[in-house]
Amino acid sequence: MQVKQVFAHYERSGHLTGNFEYCPYCGAQLELAASERRLRPTCPSCGFVQYRNPAPTVSVLIVDGERVLLGRRGASPGKGTWSLPSGYIDYEEDFLTAAIREAKEETGLEVEIRSIINLVSSFVSPRFHFLGIYVAACVVGGKLVAGDDLEETEWFPLEGPLPEMGFQEDVGIIEMYARGFTGLPVDLAYATADGR
Template sequence: MRNEFASCPLCASPLERGREGEHLRMVCRACGYVHYRNPAPAAGVLIVENGAVLLVKRRYEPFKGLWSIPSGFIEYDEDVRVTAAREAMEETGLEIEIDALHAVETCFDDPRGNTLLVLYRAHATGGTPRAGDDAEEVGFFPLEDLPPVAFEAHRKVRGELAGRA
C-alpha cells in the first residue's frame, strides 16, 4: 500500500497489516490503533461564462502542464465552500460566489492518494483572471473545445460538460 505509515502514530510501535472484514488495514498490536484510510477531500469551482469553462494549467506535479478545474485540498478547520472560494482566488485571481453544488466525484488516479472532489458551480463577482499559486495559466475554454484535463474526477466533469456542447 502506498503512502502507508510504518509506525503507529500514537505509540511508535511498528504497524502490521491486519484484516478487518474485507479490508486490509495497518494496525498496532501494542495499543490497538487502527489506521483507517480515507480519500482526501478537495473542493473546486466550475465557472462557465458565455459557454466557456475556466480552467487552470498545473504548475507542479502531478500532471504538471495539464489543465484542470480550479480546486484544492480542504484544510482541516475549513468549511468546504470557503475552500472552493479560496482556491478560486489563489489560482485564478477571481472573487467568486457559489451558486449550487455541481458534482461530487471520486478520483482514483492521483498519485498522492485517492481524493473526493466537491465541485460547486460559481460565478465571478470581482477580480481579474490571473494565474497564481500552483496555476501557471488560466483560460476560458469553449465547451465544444475543452483540452484534456488532469485527474479522473475532473475528467468525469469534463466529459459531462463536453456532452452538453
C-alpha cells in the same frame, strides 16, 4: 446524459502503499492485522489502527457566459496539463468556503458558488484517492492572475474545444454543464464570501 462518477487511473489490485510504518502515537512498528473485514496497519503496543480514507477535494467550474476558466497545472498530478481550479478542504473549512478560497488562490478571482454539479471518486495513484466535489461558480470580483498550483489561466468555450486536459473527470463535468445540467442548489450562507 451519460454520467461517469468513478475514475481509476491505475490498476488498483494489490496496492497497499501510503500506510504508516510506525505508530504516530507511540512509535512502535505497525503490523497488518484484521480489522473490520480487511487488513489494516495496527499498533501491537497501543492498539492504534490506521484507517485510510479518500481525501475530499473541491473543484470549481468558474463560468462566465459560455466560457469556463481553466488553468495549466504547475504541479503533480497532471503537471503541464489543464484542469479546473481545485484543492483540498482544510479541516476547519466547509467545502463551499474551500471552493471560494481555492478559486481566489489559483485564479485571483472572487467567486460565488451557484450549484453543486456532481461528485467523483478518483483513484489517481496508490498515493492519491480523491472524492471530488464539483461546484459551479460565477465571478463577482478580483483580477484574473494565475497563482498557487496554476502557471497560467485562460477562458475556453464550454462547448470546446478544450486544451489538453489532465483529468477526464473535469471534462465530464464541463460537458454536463454545457448540456444544460446546472446542478443542485447551495446553502447561500456559505456559498458567498460575505454569507448573504
